[in-house]
Amino acid sequence: MTHFTTIVPAPFGELRIVVDDRGRLCRIDFPGHHGPITATRPSAAKCAHVAAQLRGYFAGERRHFELELAPQGTEFQLAAWRALQRIPFGSTASYAQQAAKLGRPQAVRAIGQANGRNPIPIVVPCHRVIGKDGSLTGFGGGLSTKQWLLEHEQRVLRGRDHAVAGDGDATAAVRPGRSRGRA
Secondary structure (H helix, E strand, O other), X not given: OOEEEEEEEEOOEEEEEEEEOOOOEEEEEOOOOOOOOOOEEEOHHHHHHHHHHHHHHHOOOOOOOOOEEOOOOOHHHHHHHHHHOOOXXXXXXXXXXXXXXXXXXXXXXXXXXXXXXXXXXXXXXXXXXXXXXXXXXOOOOOHHHHHHHHHHHHHHHHHOOOOOOOOOOOOEEOOOOXXXXXX
16 A cells, blocks of 8 residues: 655644545654654655644634544554543543543553654643643643644634634544544
8 A cells, every 4th residue: 555645734743644546544654753654755746635624723713524534453452542532632631530430440551652652732632631640741742732633622622712624523533444423
């Protein structure tokens, strides 16, 4: 399978996005953390739908993503990533809360590891998971980026009393294969 990639400017650096030949989002890499993807070709056109939604999110015009996703992971990881998508925009949850929602309250460490392997940060919002004491913990883009994302969502919520683009019920969903739909 061929993958296509482009760079999207973000307030904290350039993100590399990777889509497959069907246009499904496979990865978002933070600055300095570009993982290997085989058979990639630069293509702003193939990635335009993802880039537009990310730009809308950073501009405060989008709270939900409507993208088809194609993350690669174990069944546990996929379940953990689906649970991330149920954390509302502008809200946070602890790793323990995420584990409890999966029916695995003792799996807090495994949840942290799954979140750390999330290939689609921001869209699959692992930045919304914090320590039980409210502290910012682990994030692939760095804690300053995590803090920026959380503060950005709070600014958007405070600054808007009306609906913004993408405010419907549809969200990107983490599912193997055909992955468009609700989380």
